[in-house]
Amino acid sequence: MNEKEQIQQVLSGNTFAFSYFVETYQDMAMTIAYRICGNRQNAEDVVQDSFVKAYRYLHTFRSDAKFSSWFYRIVYNTAVSYTKTKMWVNDSDIELTEIQEENVDYNIETQILATERTEIVQNVLNQMQKGDALLLTLYYMEDNSIKDIVKITGLNESNVKVKLFRARNRFKEMILKSNELKLIVSTK
Amino acid sequence: MNKKNNIDPEDELIRQLIRSAKEQAPENLKYRIMQQINTENALTPKPAPIKKRTENVLRDFINIFGTMYALLALLTGIAYLSKDENFLLSPEFLGVVLLVTVVASTFWFFTRLDAKIRQKQK
Numbered sequence: 001m002n003e004k005e006q007i008q009q010v011l012s013g014n015t016f017a018f019s020y021f022v023e024t025y026q027d028m029a030m031t032i033a034y035r036i037c038g039n040r041q042n043a044e045d046v047v048q049d050s051f052v053k054a055y056r057y058l059h060t061f062r063s064d065a066k067f068s069s070w071f072y073r074i075v076y077n078t079a080v081s082y083t084k085t086k087m088w089v090n091d092s093d094i095e096l097t098e099i100q101e102e103n104v105d106y107n108i109e110t111q112i113l114a115t116e117r118t119e120i121v122q123n124v125l126n127q128m129q130k131g132d133a134l135l136l137t138l139y140y141m142e143d144n145s146i147k148d149i150v151k152i153t154g155l156n157e158s159n160v161k162v163k164l165f166r167a168r169n170r171f172k173e174m175i176l177k178s179n180e181l182k183l184i185v186s187t188k
Numbered sequence: 189m190n191k192k193n194n195i196d197p198e199d200e201l202i203r204q205l206i207r208s209a210k211e212q213a214p215e216n217l218k219y220r221i222m223q224q225i226n227t228e229n230a231l232t233p234k235p236a237p238i239k240k241r242t243e244n245v246l247r248d249f250i251n252i253f254g255t256m257y258a259l260l261a262l263l264t265g266i267a268y269l270s271k272d273e274n275f276l277l278s279p280e281f282l283g284v285v286l287l288v289t290v291v292a293s294t295f296w297f298f299t300r301l302d303a304k305i306r307q308k309q310k
Binding site for chain 2: 052171
């Protein structure tokens with residue numbers, strides 16, 4: 001049964017069918033909420049609240065849209081209003097062309113253990129600005145397209161591109177600076 | 189950057205690193221969510237079923253024309269008692285009878301028309 005059929009099942013009164021969406025999206029929802037809230041307890045509350053909202057407003061979901069984008073938008077909005085944090089620093093004066101001229105002259109390869117790696121990446125993401133960490137999560141973790149990210153965050157397309165580019169560079173810099181990380185860094 | 193078909197090794201590495209940091213939802217979260225949804229469902233008052241308006245032609249007919257005949261009988265009784273027998277055949281009295289009949293028939297006509305329109309709307 002595909003997602004559209006599952007949605008129809010829920011709308012026709014089969015509450016149990018909604019558990020499919022909870023199972024499928026709870027981990028990613030937790031990740032998004034955690035990036036915004038900064039702690040697991042609040043993230044869990046946000047995820048729970050988001051799923052209940054999604055269930056309540058499922059009839060407003062347009063079947064031609066992507067369920068994940070629609071749902072992540074709910075998680076994003078719920079988490080932002082829950083924490084009352086300002087997600088984005090205003091960098092509207094930075095043009096995309098200007099950014100593209102920046103030369104990132106290092107390359108990373110990894111030889112780190114999986115357990116160490118998770119911890120280090122988690123630390124780096126926690127140290128980054130919430131908005132940057134969220135963009136990287138959305139873009140790389142589930143391969144959301146720029147357009148999907150635009151729908152989720154409400155930012156415009158060029159803004160997402162600029163912020164994502166900068167976030168990617170910051171992430172690389174911070175990973176490289178991390179002393180714990182056993183990286184082979186080769187300068188171009 | 190948004191062309192994911194171009195597999196950039198550095199991009200791929202970042203993807204792997206970011207994916208390794210995916211949060212896991214606690215095992216009881218799904219249970220909590222489904223329980224809250226079920227509870228809200230149970231507490232939400234269900235919309236009251238719309239009562240179907242029963243269309244009873246005979247009942248409407250009896251109500252309207254029954255009232256009409258009762259009124260005519262009353263008028264006839266009053267006219268017979270207050271005037272004489274000939275008054276019942278006079279144009280004045282027949283005019284009143286005709287008026288009552290026309291009013292009742294018009295009312296019956298609009299009742300049926302309204303019923304038809306409602307049925308069409310459904």
